[in-house]
Amino acid sequence: MILRKSGFSDIDIQLNEVTDEYARKWGHGLKIKEYIASADILAYKKV
Secondary structure, eight states, X not given: OHHHHTXXXXXXXXXXXXXXXXXXXXXXTSOGGGTOOEEEEEEEEOO
């Protein structure tokens, strides 16, 4: 995983549903919700 290789730990990824409004805005009439995802990522890196 890229985050782990970059020195991050305690990585938590929470998937979110893509809203119909977002899909309409960026999908231009395509069924974009079938191909994209939305997520919040929380990770820590010691410096």
